[in-house]
Amino acid sequence: MANLLLGFLVISFYLLGTLIHAADGSIHEYNNQGFTKIANARYFFGGSEGIYGSQFLDVHASSDTTPLKRNSFIRFDDITFVRTKESASKQNSTQVTAGLVEAILFEVKQQDRVGGSFFKTEDMCCTTKLADAGSCKLGEVMISADPNDPEWPKRIPTFFKRGEEEVKMSPEAVIIKKTGWYTVYFMTCDPELDGTTIRGRTVWKNRGGYLQGDKAPLMKFYASMLLAYVVLGLLWFPQVAQYWKDGIQLHSHISLVIAFTMGELAFLYFDFAYLDSAGTSPMEVTVWAITLSSMRKALSRLLLLVISSGYGIVRPTLGGITLRMLLIGVLCFVISESLGLARLYWKLALSS
Structure with a gap:
């Protein structure tokens, strides 16, 4: 025995x-993982955590410190999207949203404002009918702004250039002002981006440290x-x-x-x-x-x-x-x- x-x-x-081989915690690693089809979109789940609202909201920090050290935030580090060679060769440069991948950030109570639920449809991406009505932009994920906080839910766009197989998302850090449970999705409405993968990481930090709220x-x-x-x-x-x-x-x-x-x-x-x-x-x-x-x-x-x-x-x-x-x-x-x-x-x- x-x-x-x-x-x-x-x-x-x-x-x-x-x-x-990956560490659990407030740093979410993405290792060449693919997007999953949902309705008329493709998405990748980037993480979900509780975060305390920032105590300090002074974004004009002095040179010896940064706003990120004084606030809660979600930061996108070295996020890179990679598509197939076939997809790169098919991109239609005449479309405004061709090769678009969006990082969608929202609080859990705002989840009905991401996708078609707010517009009484099961689609995630804007349709021609809704675009003609002026409700959304064709080729983008449908988002209805929160009347109490018009900046949320947030979207951060990244575009593949024509013939480009790999694109890096611009460094971005979103300061969290309100305490809540936040979620990140990476989504695309371009059907030609089927087979796209993601690598990099997101860093989620509370005002007191990296421990989840x-x-x-x-x-x-x-x-x-x-x-x-x-x-x-x-x-x-x-x-x-x-x-x-x-x-x-x-x-x-x-x-x-x-x-x-x-x-x-x-x-x-x-x-x-x-x-x-x-x-x-x-x-x-x-x-x-x-x-x-x-x-x-x-x-x-x-x-x-x-x-x-x-x-x-x-x-x-x-x-x-x-x-x-x-x-x-x-x-x-x-x-x-x-x-x-x-x-x-x-x-x-x-x-x-």
Whole structure:
């Protein structure tokens, strides 16, 4: 059983080292991924996160600082669109929107203003009928401006020149003024751009750091819990050491649960703190947090089982069920570890 557990751990860490090469967090990487057809458009999902509104909205910063350091923002870094040779040769230069790719940025409550929902149609791109009515421009994604904020939803256009197979989006940073959940899509209405791919990254930064807005409170929670367990450890461990001769094995098990919980919280806090400062999450720390969490869950469940069986209360030993209890503990660890690694890999697969 010990060899089985060791083998599982080795395989898990090896798979993570080979399969997970992108960092989770507020930096979304795009690695030559293609666009997906939706209605009469093609789109690529660029990411979605909660962002706190900027505290400072002074865009006239002095020379020794920049507005981005003072505000929440979404920045487009080295975004490059690549189309096929066949598409480049077919481009009709007489069309105003030929070779157009748009970055669409909107708040979640504005999602009905992107596409045809607002115009009572299932199409995403402007149709000839709507263009003739003056509702939108032919060849562009339909967007209805928010009356409370006419600049939103935002669109940032990028054009392929005639015969050009690759085009880079101009560097752009959008300052976020209002707290909300924001989404980025890359879309094109040009059917000749079928097969286009995207590479580059977007950087999403809150006013306090890179940590996502929905996760920011968790960092303080983990810090508070870690401090609470440190205080508990300072009270518990000296007592266990002082009266170790009079203690029972359950006291050792409780000490292990406290120690594993302290380690889990420390890794979780460090993971969040590093993500908040650097914008990426170190995978080694995340994996160790998952492993310590699995150990803690397995040991605490095992502890509950042995106490429920009467051990240390009405019976001095577990007798013939010792092996079964150990097998249950190992099984709990394997299931918890597998679930944690699967969730991590699935999350990374969705964000990459």
